[in-house]
Amino acid sequence: MKNNWIAIDWGTTNFRAFLLENNQVIDSLSEPCGLLSVQEAQFAAALQCLLSPWLAATPHLPIVMAGMVGSQQGWKNVPYASLPAGAGDLFDGSCTFQTPWGSPAWIIPGVNGTSRYGQPDVMRGEEIQLLGLVAMHPAENHLALLPGTHSKHARMHHGEIIDFSTFMTGELFSLLCKQSLLGRDLPQQVPHDASFVFGVETASQNTPFSHLIFSARTRRLMGDVAAEHIHSYLSGLLIGYELAEVDVAVPAWVVGSPALTARYLRAAEVTGLTLTAVDGDSCFLRGLALLRSLIQEKTS
């Protein structure tokens, strides 16, 4: 049992845990128990409860965590590692402690730096996927897109993250669909490829965002996009706007769930970008396994 351990991605809204044996997943958990749902910062008690089926069998399993659990609002405030950041820097910056029930635990730091637009930028959790991507597909340089609530575009060199920029694509999409005039009084939505493609094409025209999105209203008024396809059109606008920032001359990876990466692959066909999809969970587990092996090396 000595090679069993638990890998955890603990974010603001979700909690995911994997039980591993020799780095193979033998069980997993996914609960809507993100940091916001933890009462009065009782992180240890919450974790013990979530992991109880596994801990009952093996009480002191080592636990390696990443994500917002290491932020100001999380269990431990783990200072960001600075760019450029590789596996060694993340290991060096990790927070080591013992849980009340006796498990050795590590929280891996996030990364901060300056985006390619000169803005301060931060990530927590995606750095693990980036390490995993490099381990799975070794190369001198990587350009990786990690779509999501806050999409990240990262460049890596010799396995180190050298810069990254955040795009609030997923959060803006959700706000515009659910809370804005653009999403008001819509019928049941039906996914529609042509409307998605139309959105991607429209966004490629270098139109300012706050004007661009109003077309989801006017195209509907004019009958160019059906009311039940507005979410597809908006998704195309948002993803197209994000991809317009990527140099089409450089092949890139897109890391995430198959449902999400499929949209980016479809948009890339329209914009002429060469994208290759990689499963986000596989990258996360591979990246955390890499850190786990560093921990074992350095602490044995």
Next chain:
Amino acid sequence: MKNNWIAIDWGTTNFRAFLLENNQVIDSLSEPCGLLSVQEAQFAAALQCLLSPWLAATPHLPIVMAGMVGSQQGWKNVPYASLPAGAGDLFDGSCTFQTPWGSPAWIIPGVNGTSRYGQPDVMRGEEIQLLGLVAMHPAENHLALLPGTHSKHARMHHGEIIDFSTFMTGELFSLLCKQSLLGRDLPQQVPHDASFVFGVETASQNTPFSHLIFSARTRRLMGDVAAEHIHSYLSGLLIGYELAEVDVAVPAWVVGSPALTARYLRAAEVTGLTLTAVDGDSCFLRGLALLRSLIQEKTS
């Protein structure tokens, strides 16, 4: 009493009415009784109730209306006038009817066309302010910014609207402050000029919007903007992003409430734009009075 009439701006969320005598305001009403608050499309009953103090004294006052009251969701679906559109076109396109209590009524159409970014665009209500602006400040050409939930930038030539573009500045600001991660867990906000200016300057750097706004998170994390100044910073980002689309070589008018135009004037100082503020209500009343005089001319 024959020169008494009622001017109404009836929008989605607000209702405003002015009682005029010889085009001077002698009374006014402002109620949160926009179209969304009218039950079962009982617009006539709602209007009669809202105007009852004035109608009691003079039952058949003529009523001239503009705004979303002329939309699909409004009292009458009045087709848009097309660009280029001047006072004559708006008069020609207006919907004339008699209210159940015997007032002659007109609803002035909105305007549709193609924005300077090639997108379909629409306005309802702002066209009245534009006519009023030209009447108050005659010139061959006007560039006018009408800030708001959906800001409009319009160009006029010889008193006709020749093109316009919508920017969803106000709605995005509200969504980001109230519903997004950027506005979460903020203390009581305090207006702060330096944070506003910093936002305007940051937005002038041609940074993609979905990345730009994330700086409201990272600048707070880094301590560059205090938590109680985040709304000021976001306001600067949003207005700066909108103004970055305006050619600094062309003087422009900004039409709106003093509170709102003051922000645009402050931002224009930062970006080097020459802006002159004009009161939005004055423009609205002047524009609607112009249409009222056309109505009187053509129907007498």
